[in-house]
Amino acid sequence: MAKPGKLRGLYAITDSQLLADGKLLPYVEAALTGGARLLQYRDKSTDEARRLREAEALHRLCESHGATLIINDDAELAARLGVGLHLGQQDGSLAAARALLGRQAVIGATCHAQLALAEQAASEGASYVAFGRFFNSLTKPGAPAATPDLLAQAKAQVALPIVAIGGIDLHNAAPLIDQGASMIAVIHALFAAASPTEVERRARAFSALFESN
C-alpha cells in the first residue's frame, strides 16, 4: 500500500497532442520541478515501441524527483516498468491488476460521479479513487459531470485518497481541495503552456494550494 501522505498534491497527466514536438520530457520535468507528486503517462496510441521508450524516460524523471509514475490503461506496461496504473471502468479488472502489480503499486480507479463505484474500487484493491469531471474539460469534453459536494460525501464514505479531475485550473481548484480532494489531476491548465518555465510556475501554484489546506 502507498505510504500515507504520498498521495497528496498535484497529479500531472500527459497529453500526446499538447506534448508533441519534443515537449514531453522538458514539460514533464518542469511539472515535477514545480512539485507534481504523481505523473500519469496517458497516450492512446498503439505505437508500443514509442510508448515503452517514453514511459521509461518518464520513469527515470519521476525517480529523480521522488514522484510516482502511473500508466494509464495499460497494466502490462505498468508491470514491465514496476510502476503504478490508472484504470477506467472499461479498462479491465482492478483485482487482476492488483494481483499482477503487487500490493505496493499505486493503482487508481475512475469512479465518475458514483460513490458506489468508489466503494467497489476500494473493495477490489484500489489505492485511490478519481471523480470527475468537475468543470468543462477541453481534453475530455464528453466525460460525465460531477459536482464538488460529491467530494465531501466520498471523504466521509470511502477510506481512500480522492482525486478530482476534469477542467481544473488555478482559479477553480481550491474549493475541490477544501471539499476533500487530496489530489488534483490536471492536463490542459498545466501543459497548454508556451514554455517549460510557465509549466513550472503553474505546477508551483497548484502545489501551493495544498500547503494552506
Ligand SMILES: Cc1ncc(COP(=O)(O)OP(=O)(O)O)c(N)n1
Ligand atoms: C486520475 C484520473 N482520473 C480519471 C481518468 C479517466 O480514466 P478513463 O475513464 O479510463 O479515461 P481515459 O483517461 O483512459 O481516457 C484518468 N485517466 N486519470
Ligand SMILES: Cc1nc(C(=O)O)sc1CCOP(=O)(O)O
Ligand atoms: C482524462 C480525463 N478523465 C476525466 C474524467 O472525468 O474521468 S476528465 C479528463 C481530462 C482531464 O483533462 P483536463 O485537465 O484538460 O480537463
Ligand SMILES: [Mg+2]
Ligand atoms: Mg482509461
